[in-house]
Amino acid sequence: MLNIENVSKKYGAKIALDGVNLHLERGSILGVIGPNGAGKTTLLRTVVGIIRPDRGTVYLDGQDLLKHPELKQHVGYVAEFQDYYPNFTVEDMVRFYRMTYANWNEERYKELGAFFELPGRQKIKALSKGMKTQLALLLNMSIVPKLLVLDEPTSGLDPIVRQKVLKALVDQVAAFGTGVLMASHNLSQLERVCDQVAVLHQSRILIHEHVHELKNRIRKIQVGFSGDFPEELKAHCDLLSVEQVGRVYILVMRAGDLLTRLKQYNPVIFEELDMDIEEIFVHQMEGRRVS
Helix, strand or coil: CEEEEEEEEEECCEEEEEEEEEEECCCCEEEEECCCCCCHHHHHHHHCCCCCCCEEEEEECCEECCCCHHHHHHEEEECCCCCCCCCCEHHHHHHHHHHHCCCCCHHHHHHHHHHHCCCCCCEHHHCCHHHHHHHHHHHHHHCCCCEEEEECCCCCCCHHHHHHHHHHHHHHHHHHCCEEEEECCCHHHHHHHCCEEEEEECCEEEEEEEHHHHHHHEEEEEEECCCCCCHHHHCCCCEEEEEEECCEEEEEEECCHHHHHHHCCCCCEEEEECCCHHHHHHHHHHCCECC
């Protein structure tokens, strides 16, 4: 559905995006993570056409989004900060979207309206950041887009509203087959809702794969030996980090040959530990850390 091909963008001497390639299927949620300044917001704004890339193309259903502006009728975008007309009321914004988007779905709007319970006659300038985000989600899910692009959609929300937003998002994907491209710093939330994850680092895509494949590829093992930790294993290319706690070692490694080699030393303790996306992300950013 969405194909981002070799997209690059510079601001003066600063490279914001450098040959970025991503693919998103219909009915799938792709989470984009990365440190501050990695280019996440630039990427999302490029996808929706706010920023023109210096090189590369963004395709929706095989068509260039920049060359076919009518495709934006099928794209919803929720920015991190909402810049709606401050003197409009919530009802005014609903009318605006209803007139602007041909695919506006009144039934979906009523479902989401009851779900979010926003004050219809309240002016935008009087809404909190969290309420503005809920309004943006309400509007952009009511147009039933093929592609929904979200920049930090749960930022500023309290835990109860955050759960409501994530539930509404998952329901949207299940009911309408919407493809979702979402950037967030909250990695635990991404892990709960995303099918795929992409790590953007220094303007390039470092990782792009399904969440379950990533978690299978990077392992966390707790081991103990009758003697010291085998020196030859410390130099293994698949070993990302070693942490020693007394006589026990906690290893983070790529699954593969190292796992087999490790068992050949007959460890007296061998236990695989759960590892979440946040831990994997940290180890990928830090690189090898072996003492």
